[in-house]
Amino acid sequence: MSSSAAPSPSHDDHEKHDHGEGTAADPCAGPARGLWSVDEHLADILATVSPLEPIELQLLDAQGCVLVEDVAVPAALPPFDNSSMDGYAVRVADVAGATEEFPAVLTVIGDVAAGAGGLPEVGPGQAARIMTGAPLPPGAEAVVPVEWTDGGTGGGAATGMTAASAAPEGSAGEVRVHRSAEAGAHVRRAGSDVRAGELALAAGTVLGPPQIGLLAAIGRGTVMVRPRPRVVVLSTGSELVQPGEALGEGQIHDSNSFALAAAARDAGALAYRVGAVADDAESLRATIEDQLIRADLLVTTGGVSVGAYDVVKEALSADGQVDFRKLAMQPGKPQGFGAVGAEQIPLLALPGNPVSSYVSFELFVRPAIRALMGVEDLHRPRVRALLAADGPVSSPAGRRQFLRGTYDREAGTVTPVGGAGSHLIAALAHADCLLVVPEETESVAPGTELEVVLLG
Structure with a gap:
């Protein structure tokens, strides 16, 4: 007791x-x-x-719970083409063959920030400064990172400005691009993560942080779980x-x-x-x-x-x-x-x-x-391992004995920790598995294969 x-x-x-x-x-x-x-x-x-019984919970309250419904994606993720870099949205033809020695010089027609609406249309010889996550403006085919440019100039600013300090929104300016880009470069395509109608999470999923994040990303505020x-x-x-x-x-x-x-x-x-x-x-x-x-x-x-x-x-x-x-x-x-x-x-x-x-x-x-x-996997994982001990291990007749031990995955061996006494809590604190000795076995010789319950 x-x-x-x-x-x-x-x-x-x-x-x-x-x-x-x-x-x-x-x-x-x-x-x-x-x-x-x-x-x-x-x-x-x-x-x-x-x-x-299942209940409906807010997302953070559902962490660690088991989903009881299949969750479909209501809209594509991401929902629109967007930039994966801070840089400039360009047409491929306008930067073809661009080099450090012979850069492509483009007119900057405006800024596109994340969450922006009323996007400017990029025409021939033009570029739009764009931020990570911002929607790709019409006419643009790729994004060149700001590191591939001179940072842009405009409003009398000096060459070599960073993207964060380049021409303000709506101002005229130029940017020199030193490298070419293929169509779709640094662009996250709409639906490249998941498409509308696809299965996001199946019933039976245990909701951890990544799953909670996915539910939030597709717009679910609550979810049915056990x-x-x-x-x-x-x-x-x-x-x-x-x-x-x-x-x-x-x-x-x-x-x-x-x-x-x-x-x-x-x-x-x-x-x-x-x-x-x-x-x-x-x-x-x-x-x-x-x-x-x-x-x-x-x-x-x-x-x-x-x-x-x-x-x-x-x-x-x-x-x-x-x-x-x-x-x-x-x-x-x-x-x-x-x-x-x-x-x-x-x-x-x-x-x-x-x-x-x-x-x-x-x-x-x-x-x-x-x-x-309501999870399917009720039990700890079990493996087979060879007993590593200085001598035989005894076990009471007619009892299934559970000894504490440490498991060496690479060597495929298990070593007992402490004795069989049921008060030895210090030994238990240093164990990462249980050695299972069957009821009919009274002595286990070193090198014998045993079932091992992994606790970690």
Whole structure:
């Protein structure tokens, strides 16, 4: 039930004793104990969790959400031919053969700024000074960058002026062009990004910054999405103290609620962390009741074993809404899952040891969050890698073990980090993957190929 790097003397011992969290093979493990497999428990969760109903959101509010509609392009992007450079809009024939020694001398008939209307028409021997993003004026076929010119003169200004300080709008002037240009040079053609009627984004797309930018560019102010799930995380234990506060005798800092709230955000949810709840069933029930108004998913940590102060099990098992079960896995054997409140909000009760709670989150809570979001890819990526270790790695019989490790992509190897203890949060902080040892395997020799769950 504790949630720090050091196990709680009153809560961690019975969890390890009853569930093998820190031991080797459990001789009582197996069908006679009614153990659920990891896959059965996950399937039970995913069969219960449904994607949230779509809502219409403003673009920035939709970041991280999943699109539920195909979005078509209403008008071409860009909607008109425009300049990709500051320079001069010219006719190709007027600058053909232009060189430093023999520049083309053109009359500047005016300026074209971004957003300009009433465009001047460029005729033979003429040019219009143009800014990046400004529409290509009629008659012009290309843009020559200001660096290819003398900067333009006009209104008595000296040769060599920059584009920013050249002749004012409407004034007469000249520009000397030192290089030729082909038709379409430095011009962004209308529809060169997307054309009207094309698919901009397909339903199922997760909206990140580039997608939000595209929606804005095609004129969408709102969009229909499945909202980000609201996940409430709370830890239990009278021994828990908030980080930053001084520890009293027998107390530890609450780390689980911070780690799991961060993990929920990483999965795409809006996370709300509740301060640690003391070991009192009535207090826990009241806290959960208060949190239901802002929760699409509730996650508790600690209090799911068989000790005298396992408050989550005591508070939630009486009415049968939450089923507490034992899984054939290490760490994380004790688990709880059900639905609470009038709206039947899903609740996942995780063990209290920090490694157990985090591994359980990755295996069960993260997929549930992704399912609520409506994404197709619920799981972390998995690869196969060769075990790199000084000696064989042991695993309890009948348990699927999840060891922490570091993955070397180039070498195709994975190295265990720390031991199997479910309190070793420092080792977890240095891991970027989980090594999966199958239930039927009790010893893994170096060089053996294992499945690896990538966390980064």
